[in-house]
Amino acid sequence: MSELDYYEILEISKDADSNTIKKAFRKLALKYHPDRNQGNLEAERKFKEINEAYQCLGDEEKRKIYDRYGKAGLGSSSGFRGFEDFSDIFESFFGDGFSRSTKKRVDNYVLDVEINLRVDFKDAVFGTQKELKYKIKKPCKTCDGNGGKKNTCKTCGGSGKFTQTRGFMSFVSTCPHCNGIGEIIVEKCKKCSGLGYEEEEICFKFDVPKGVDNGMKIRISQKGNLSKSGEYGDLYVNITVKEDDKFIRHGDDVYIEIPIFVTQAMLGENILIPTLRGEKNLKLHIGTKDKEQFILENEGIENIRTKEIGKLIAQISIKMPTKLNDEQIKMIQNLQESFGVKTNEIAETSLFEKIKGWFK
Missing domain, CATH: 1.10.287.110 (DnaJ domain)
Known part of the structure; x- marks a missing residue:
């Protein structure tokens, strides 16, 4: 399917x-x-x-x-x-x-915190350590996190819920006046201006796991906001991976384009190609084609969960000369004639049969 x-x-x-x-x-x-x-x-x-x-x-x-x-x-x-x-x-x-x-609110703010982290391509592949710096919310010490003096919300009667009717349907939603808390501040705390919390900057070293990919969200337990009851939320780190100028990632596999000269493709030479872990030897075969792919097992990215390593796919890009001197033209004409093709020969059926024979 x-x-x-x-x-x-x-x-x-x-x-x-x-x-x-x-x-x-x-x-x-x-x-x-x-x-x-x-x-x-x-x-x-x-x-x-x-x-x-x-x-x-x-x-x-x-x-x-x-x-x-x-x-x-x-x-x-x-x-x-x-x-x-x-x-x-x-x-x-x-x-x-x-x-x-209806989502339950803890105090007057959510406990979990989200931050964004941008990492280099190689750091995402092999892992690295980054310093995370962000702010968390903690209950205001002056008002014990209440935001000031409170009374019961008259709109919802303290339930924190509000019923709406739209056409033939009724919906129970969070009370828009008290935001689901059930109480309204009538006298704001001077320290926190009625917010009920104060902010604290957090800074610690974070180990970015190897194999992390663009768009992943990593949870770090108990590194979020603090509630009045002493419960910490979690920190969620949203990963963005910078693009690399050589490698393109697809899952755990990595693609790279390898430019070679036309004669290297014809002769099937040994060439050195870059990989994630250094240069590797790649043996071309005689008559290697443009866009042909060579697969190198276990040269890709380690899966963050299974620890299996993906493949490196090297795609050939054959480069042709755009300018030739007289000597080079003569050499290529001689090579062409050695295959039985004459200069300026009309493309007839017999010529196509000769060309087909070169690739057998």
């Missing part, structure tokens, strides 16, 4: 801009949302496909990888979220009234 095309799923062209992608997602997500198609398994399947397609095409970096290598280039670690977490995306378009479940 052929894999589904993300552009076809969202019913857009491959040159669609970000606004077009968002509009297509909004239209289809509304159409196939489970709340409008209860018990319809086909609609649920479509909803999941729309989710996956938008998470790829709606992300500029993931879209570049997908356009170049297809779904395989994203790998199993592409960071796509599951069906239950799709509510986060949907809320950003329609508000949380369409969410499948």
Whole structure:
């Protein structure tokens, strides 16, 4: 079975801009949302496909990888979220009234923290150590994280939930006045201005694992924000890998273009080619063709999970001379005639038969 095309799923062209992608997602997500198609398994399947397609095409970096290598280039670690977490995306378009479940807030901020980390290609391949510097939220010591003096929210009666009716459907969402907390600050804390938290800068050394790929998200336990109860959230590091000027990554395999002179292809020479781990010898065969690929096993990238090493695929690019002096022209004419082809000979059937014989 052929894999589904993300552009076809969202019913857009491959040159669609970000606004077009968002509009297509909004239209289809509304159409196939489970709340409008209860018990319809086909609609649920479509909803999941729309989710996956938008998470790829709606992300500029993931879209570049997908356009170049297809779904395989994203790998199993592409960071796509599951069906239950799709509510986060949907809320950003329609508000949380369409969410499948109301997210519980801890204090007045979420505990998990996300930061972005950009690493060089070679560092992603072999691993490296990076210093991470970011800020976390901690309960304000002056007001114990309350933000000041509070009263029960009159809008939701302290429940933190709010019921909305849209047409024939009713939705329970987070109360817009108290943000789901159930209380309203009536007198703000002077230290934190009613926020309920203060910020602290965190700095530590982080070991980037070998084999990490573009778009991966790495979780570091208990390095996030601190709650009033003393619970730390997690830190999520979003990885972006810089492109290399020689190598192109596709999963655990690496591609490289090897330019050679036409005579090297004809003679089948031994050549040295660059690999991730230094130069390696590559034996060409007589009559090597342009764009022909040579595979070097275990010269690719170590898989971050299985530890298996991918392949290096060396693709040949034959370079032809664009200028010849008289002596070179004469030498090549002599070579040509040695194969039984005369200069300026008309391309007849007999000539094609001769040429075919060279490659047998």
